Amino acid sequence: MVGVIVMHTHLPIDEVLSALKQALSERTGAVLVAEPGAGKTTRVPLALLEEPWLQGQRILMLEPRRIAARSAARFMAQALEENVGDTVGYRVRLDTQVSAKTRVEVITEGILTRMLQDDPSLDGVGLLIFDEFHERHLHADLGLALAIESQAVLRDDLRILVMSATLEAEPVSDMLGGAPIVESRGRSYPVDTHYLTRRDDARLEQKAVRAVMMALSRHDGDVMVFLPGAGEIRRVEEALSEALRAQSPGAQVNIAPLFGQLSPQAQDAAIAPSRKGSRKVVLATAIAETSLTVEGVRVVVDSGLMRVPRFSPRTGMTRLETVPVSRSSADQRRGRAGRLGPGVCYRLWTEQDQAQLPAHGTPELLDADLTPLALELAVWGAEAAELQWLTPPPVPALNQAAELLQQLGALTAAGALTPHGRTLARSGLHPRFAHMIVQAVPLGLGQTACQLAALLGERDIVRSGPGAGPPDPDVRLRMEALIHAAGGKQRLAGRVEQIDTAAIHRIREQAEQYMRVFGIGTGKQICTDPVQMSRPEAVQDEAQAWSLLAAFAYPDRIAERRADGRYLLRNGRGAAFSQAAAANSPLAQSPYLVALHLDDQGADSRILLATPLERSTLEQHFAADMTREAHIAWDRTTKSVRARERVRLGALMLKDAQHPAPDADAVLRALQQGIAQEGLALLPWTKHAHQLQARLQFMHGHWPDWPDARDETLLATLEEWLGPHVYGMKSRDDLQKLNVSAVLESMLPWDMRQQLEQEAPTHLAVPSGSRIAIDYSDPERPVLAVRLQEVFGLKETPRIAMGKVPLTLHLLSPAQRPVQVTQDLASFWQTTYFDVKKDLKGRYPKHYWPDDPHEAVATRRTRPQGQ
Known part of the structure; x- marks a missing residue:
């Protein structure tokens, strides 16, 4: 039995808990649609803990984000008046608080995938809850597909509950075999919504700062600002700090960034209640759209933008795109202001723009890099088509992923999982980075690889100063700053660049977590595959090591410089530096490099981050490829x-x-x-x-x-x-x-050669004694071209081929001009000869033209001797 659940307030979800319990007692699946603020995340797991069908087993609840998982676990633990890790705990990547007595585990979606791969039957788990499923994250879709197959094949008693705020429930119900749908109306206070009266072409940070300053002056409570990414958050933070100092120097307003790359402590501080007497402005990405209740927020300022990864199967590259939010996401954001009381929402777009927004967002499955998904499917031992999907993954992207996994050695050419691939999957990192780290360990570069993986997973730590142009794209400069500097201003590539100190701190912490995952420094490395351990000794040059590690992670983006300065990638795509980078960075002259970040625009993608690669390094470490x-x-x-x-x-x-x-x-x-x-x-x-x-x-x-x-x-x-x-x-x-x-x-045997000379002779002896060549140009009518005077006395046409073929006689004048063509010489002598004789005698009077050609003497001269 769990402790007493302390419910200080009544929430709308309480009204449908009985219906939900009944649905799950009668069926192994259910869909719960509950509007924002209904309380589904924190009330449902605790309400189902003592259901008979659960039989003391655990509940796993999936949250799309780590901050939401930790927050939900803390809230439920407080409701039980316990510590996190007792009845309620959480598991997120690289952070776990559970114990032997934990019954409710709030986990992130990737954790479920790993648990299913390790134990497809989920022994000891009685209920899986997919919270905020409408966000349609890749791992949520994959986890649901794997869970449904596990339920069908191994665990017919396993319950699956899908919860969402804005989901179209019928397709999910169908996936779960016609599972019952339970609906709950949320408790949402009225939110006064304001739009721009006309389109504003000012920069985003300027519009956001103006709206925040207006909200602080007109309304009470804290303000939450939704921005597309960390870069915009940083710029708004700087501009807002300056505006507050100028207009309200005595005001106690704290600015709290909130995005995924922040440390757990910084995230928790952002959602904590404001100190008495002060106000807070939370600058958040889409991370704060759902699941989180940030106490004190009464005003929302929404940029209407979000940043999403777009993967291109055509190029094999992912780029981040800033796109308008969907109407459902905009409503979720607005609802943040009405969770605890009436609120206000300022939308930085017009009502006309609102009508153009898509109704729902695109499932991540359709736009994401599917390399992790393809690897998980290989570990599961199933083709994508064999599983049930709410949205099937696109085949071109899956094929692209399989090609990369083969280059990484995770799959065979036939698509079978290798031991190395199983190692990569077990790490939980993207296969690129996992492969890089595994390859680095036998070279003595495990720690460096973890640092590089953390660096590449973070936004750029280098910021160019005003008027300095884009930062140098050489990743070695970032690694030097990470390893050898403590942040602040740093001279890189001959000029002073601003280094993000906070980002360096995060990257170093992340690298240490990666080292723990791979057991680096403990003597318990997970990369023990003998094939992987057979590499040469450690690379001595530090910069060369960084380049080699980058090539391990991005083997498909090893590139060779063309004569015109552009680059050809190993995958066949073109890439090029911007004009500014080509002019200012020595990197643009490198014969070989690894292109780490590209913008995937146009025929040649623009290289944003790269590192040179020595030809000798390439030949030594990629000879097998x-x-x-x-x-x-x-x-x-x-x-x-x-x-x-x-x-x-x-x-x-x-x-x-x-x-x-x-x-x-x-x-x-x-x-x-x-x-x-x-x-x-x-x-x-x-x-x-x-x-x-x-x-x-x-x-x-x-x-x-x-x-x-x-x-x-x-x-x-x-x-x-x-x-x-x-x-x-x-x-x-x-x-x-x-x-x-x-x-x-040589084509003929000896007997055929003899027959050839007999039946198709090269020459024919004529009465004059001459040997005249036979012309076989027309094989059907061989020709003997001979002067008429040389065949006097020849009564019949000569024949060849055992007498089958008469030669075609071209009878010539003394000047070698044809005067008659015949295959019947006897007839010619009797009829035509006398007319020919008369003509020839007139033209060649000195020549011999007998009256009786049958008895005449043939000659090669003008006249026979003695005539």
Whole structure:
């Protein structure tokens, strides 16, 4: 039994607790929709503690933010008049207050994922509560999907309760098998809402300061200002401090920043009640939209903006975008002023702008880097499509995540989880940073890696002075300030930069927490995978070590400088420095670098933060990722085979040089491809070789078992008939040494060679004694071109191919001009000859033109001897 619950006030949620208890007693799931201020976060877990179906098991309640988890646990513990860690405790990343007697654990969403991975049955847990589910954080969607599968497969008695203020309940109810929906109206005091009468083009901090100063002068109570990010909070804090000193020098107004990167102590101070006699202005991000009740707040000033990460599967990069809030988020923010009494809300936009706001925000699942999600799914052993999702994760982003995890060694090429991947998941850090730290430990760089991970997870600690332009993008300057300086002004890259002292303090604390997670300095490192421990000894140069660690975390963003000064990333994307950075930072001249932060705008992303990388470091530590290939191909310009040895790291060409010893078979293939491209004319054809090709084709036409010697067939079968004769050759000049006739003859066995000479002879002896070449250019009609006088006495047309084919006789004049074309010589002698004779005798009177060509003597001269 728990202690007596002290309820000092009645809250609207109390009216539906009976209905909620009944729903969970009859079903294993329920959806609770309760308006802001209803009290669901702090009343529901305690009200369900003694339900019979819980059987003394624990309740896990998920909160989207650490500050909300700690605050809710403290409030419930106070209601029980106990300390946090007794009946009610909390677990957030790197901070836990629970004990053996804790029954209600308020945890952040990532903690649930880790608990489910360690024990999918959630032994000892009877109820999971997803609070503020409408915020649709990635880990909440993932946790619900895993919990539903666990309930279906392992724990049919596990209860799941989804609570929200603005959620469309029906889809969630359907996911839970038609779970009952319980609704509660919140207790919200009236909030007088003011809009801008017209659009104001002033800077955000100016508009915010004017609204705050107006609120302080017109209304009582504390003020909460919603701003998109820490940068805006810092600028508003500075401007507001100056305005307060100028206009109200004696006023007791404390300014309290409230955002996620602050320490727990600073966050708790921001939500604590104001001291008597003083007022407070809380400058908050969206972290304060829900779950938190900041006592004393009566006025809200809302910028109407929020900063969200947008992941691009096209580039594999995430950028932060400042976007308008949704109407539901704006209502949540306004409700902060009406939690404890009537309030006022100043919205820094017009009523016309209000109508253009989207109704609800976009689930984080659709815009976030899904690398952590993909790793968790691999540990769970399921594809995304196998789980139930309120919004399925986009496939392109999941594919991009899987590619990165493969580069990090967390997944195999087939997508299976590796031991290294399990180690990364167990750490709870983003896989990039977890991988970096694991890789760093055997190099003796574990502490440095933790510092770099903390630095990269924080906003930039360097602020340029007025008129100085953007800060130098070199991350080494930040690491030097972090490790060697105590903050304040620091000379970096030859100029004085302002260093954020508070941020340095936070980063150092975060680095120490990372070291505890990985057991660095304790001798109990979690990175004991022998594959990971086999790296070389520690890197001696400090700056070189930072660059190597950055490359471990961002292997996909290793970049090579192009000739025009832009960079090509390993993933194939382009990147470039701004003109100012290119002109002022030596980093922009680095042959290789790691691009840590990019803005992902346009064809070439702008490099915001980077570090140079030595070529030797790249070759030593990323050799296993490099692909070595011999590029052997025909070069049409030089008419030769070029053999190049290439080494690639993704899209980066690290080496492209002449290959010292290319594979002879590959050279042969490339040469043959060159001949196929250029044509057979690349070979040294002689008149005899052309005739031989034609003779072969003539024989193939009459006997199909003979080789087909057409050009297209020869080109298609180069490997068979030409390959053995050109092995070792590389160029057109080498090919000129070939005897093409001999190569063609080698296509024939000995008996076919003999038959070729008999049935398709190269020459024919005519009655004059001359040997006349036969022209086989037209394989269907071989031609014998001979002077008419040389065939006197030849009574019939000569035939070849075993007598099947009569030669086509081109009978020539003494001047070698055709006077008759015939395949029937006997008919020519009997009929046409006499007309031809009359013509020739008139043109060539000195030549011999007999009256009887059958009996005449053939001659190569003008007349036969003796005539």
